[in-house]
Amino acid sequence: MFERSRKGEHALLIQPTRSGAAGASMDDGAQEEFADLARSAGASIAAVLTARVGRPNPSTFIGSGKLEEVKAAAEATGADLILVNHALTPGQERNLEKFLERRVLDRTGLILDIFAQRARSFEGKLQVELAQLQHMATRLVRGWTHLERQRGGSIGLRGPGETQLETDRRLLQKRVDQLQKRLEKVEVQQTQMRRARVRSELPRVALVGYTNAGKSTLFNALTGADAYAADQLFATLDPTVRRITLAGGDVVLADTVGFVRDLPHELVAAFRSTLSEAREADLLLHVIDAADPLREDRIAQVDEVLQEIGAGDIPQLLVYNKIDSVEGARPRHDQPSEARERVWLSARDGTGMDLLQAALGQRMGLAQVQGTLHLPAHSARLRSRLHELGAIREERHDESGWHLDVEMTLADAQRLAVQAGGTPLEALLPHVPREDWMPAAP
Numbered sequence: 001m002f003e004r005s006r007k008g009e010h011a012l013l014i015q016p017t018r019s020g021a022a023g024a025s026m027d028d029g030a031q032e033e034f035a036d037l038a039r040s041a042g043a044s045i046a047a048v049l050t051a052r053v054g055r056p057n058p059s060t061f062i063g064s065g066k067l068e069e070v071k072a073a074a075e076a077t078g079a080d081l082i083l084v085n086h087a088l089t090p091g092q093e094r095n096l097e098k099f100l101e102r103r104v105l106d107r108t109g110l111i112l113d114i115f116a117q118r119a120r121s122f123e124g125k126l127q128v129e130l131a132q133l134q135h136m137a138t139r140l141v142r143g144w145t146h147l148e149r150q151r152g153g154s155i156g157l158r159g160p161g162e163t164q165l166e167t168d169r170r171l172l173q174k175r176v177d178q179l180q181k182r183l184e185k186v187e188v189q190q191t192q193m194r195r196a197r198v199r200s201e202l203p204r205v206a207l208v209g210y211t212n213a214g215k216s217t218l219f220n221a222l223t224g225a226d227a228y229a230a231d232q233l234f235a236t237l238d239p240t241v242r243r244i245t246l247a248g249g250d251v252v253l254a255d256t257v258g259f260v261r262d263l264p265h266e267l268v269a270a271f272r273s274t275l276s277e278a279r280e281a282d283l284l285l286h287v288i289d290a291a292d293p294l295r296e297d298r299i300a301q302v303d304e305v306l307q308e309i310g311a312g313d314i315p316q317l318l319v320y321n322k323i324d325s326v327e328g329a330r331p332r333h334d335q336p337s338e339a340r341e342r343v344w345l346s347a348r349d350g351t352g353m354d355l356l357q358a359a360l361g362q363r364m365g366l367a368q369v370q371g372t373l374h375l376p377a378h379s380a381r382l383r384s385r386l387h388e389l390g391a392i393r394e395e396r397h398d399e400s401g402w403h404l405d406v407e408m409t410l411a412d413a414q415r416l417a418v419q420a421g422g423t424p425l426e427a428l429l430p431h432v433p434r435e436d437w438m439p440a441a442p
Helices: 030-040 064-077 091-101 107-118 122-139 166-197 214-221 263-271 272-279 295-308 353-363 377-388 410-419
Strands: 008-019 045-054 081-084 103-106 204-207 240-246 249-255 281-289 316-321 332-334 343-345 368-375 392-398 401-407
Touching: 008 030, 008 064, 030 045, 030 107, 045 064, 064 091, 081 091, 091 103, 091 122, 103 107, 103 410, 107 122, 122 166, 122 249, 204 214, 204 272, 214 240, 214 249, 214 316, 214 353, 240 353, 263 332, 281 295, 281 353, 316 353, 316 410, 332 353, 368 377, 377 401, 377 410
Parallel strands: 008 045, 008 081, 081 103, 204 249, 204 281, 281 316, 316 343
Antiparallel strands: 240 249, 332 343, 368 401, 392 401
16 A cells, blocks of 8 residues: 655646547647646646546546556656546545555546635635535545554553544544534625625626636726736635726626636535625626637536526626737627627726626616606605615605605616506606516516
8 A cells, every 4th residue: 555645746637538539528628728727736747648538447547558658657757646637436546546656636636726725715715625525525545554544552442443544534524514514604694795785786796707717807907906816727716796886876796716617516515605696696797718719618618507506597798808819809899689798808908898887887777867756745765765875866845745856777766666666766767668677466
């Protein structure tokens, strides 16, 4: 049994390909993305080997011939870490480590390691640790010989005793239970904060997209914030929320974690609170790297993750970012009748940002409406709500009630009209069909 090394920064990458189509899986950028993931984790790449895998070997995932080739390549390049771009079973991982005498990580383990490096908030660190422990639970028996040793032998401790493995499993489960309880408390707090934003009645917008599409750069351009942005996968992990002012009103904007193909289920489950920013938004800004030749595949992969977390039905505005990297591309706003609305821009140099802000205002109902309302005396609550919104420009009072000159966003007018049962705010919405904003009678 080999004693598992704690080192491992010089990595040899194994890229599985579909049987009968050499290099088929590389056509969709899988190998390049995996190499980027490895570099994002801090590894230097010693070599990349492809392995045609039709029916995975239940013991080692790859065949015996390829296994010998990997070992020879690792010894020739000095690689002390093997990264496999596929999910491995605990047994496969253990057997690979035993044969190769080097640490082995599958795709899930690599992404978890990156998330562990990037988590900054208390909640994020708890979520990453929980995901890591859940992933580790089935992998305690690996290359550590001490996990098979029995306690006992000393006075009062003789007998079969408890194996170190059983002790580790018990301690691990105890820690998982502690983390889950802490996260439940944090999630309650986050839910209360989100409810407070809902009560403020500010529209909510969330940035989503494939990792490294430029979400944080766009977030900074829209908010004037200084969220960390870098040309690497998962540059930011913890969500950032800011209030921004557009022409016609304010919205709450949230920057969320980037998605990636085959996002580990452990992370989707552990990050349910973080992903709530996307799930509870009124509009999703789906950020896309316009220069990415695989952008259509990336869009489909993000849509798949959104569906998985329960955000698949939320309206989207597609934002094609990085047009400064596309020859001949110009900022524009496409409003096709059937496809999703699109804005083309460069967040880095600000080109096209005015188009996005205008589209946001339009989609969020921030267009201004104005007019004169007559409120009878019994509508004091509605009058108070108009004052809270700062919508009243001039006010007059007589024996019939109040006469108010008002100006507010279309979204606020529609919301108040619903609350007031339609009248008297219908006077502000003559150009908006009643069925578009007033719910049907039960």
